[in-house]
Amino acid sequence: MIKKVILLGMAVFMTGSIAMAQHGGPRGNKRGMAKDLTPAQLATLQTKKMTLALDLTAEQQSEVLRINTEDIEARQAEHEELKQMRLENDQSTNRAEAQFARQKARLDSKIARQEKLKEVLNAQQYAQWKKMNRHLERNRRQPPQ
Secondary structure, X not given: OHHHHHHHHHHHHHHHHHHHHHOOOOOOOHHHHHHOOOHHHHHHHHHHHHHHHHOOOHHHHHHHHHHHHHHHHHHHHHHHHHHHHHHHOOOOOOHHHHHXXXXXXXXXXXXXXXXXXXXXXXXXXXXXXXXXHHHHHHHHHOOOO
């Protein structure tokens, strides 16, 4: 009888573990949640996080919100364009050249965003933002464990 209870418990545990692994753990898939939000909502959340971390003034918040909204809209447009290219299976251009162009445009966009934020934030806030940004970039590059 005890063996049956233990085996049943193990089976329930294994089933639960498999289900959790398929859904990305107990917190679910973070990226899936972001797909349901509009660019304005995403920009607002990002701005609020920056406000908490950098202690932004009301004027800075409105400027940062504008910058974040522009950035998110541009990234979503780029994502849609890439998705459309994949659907069309466009092989007419060299894949390496297209990848280079996308990467160059993405980096140019990051540089422009950084310059805009540098104008809005004071020196201390900008230094803190750079530190936070480096931390986020480092975490993005690491494979999930």
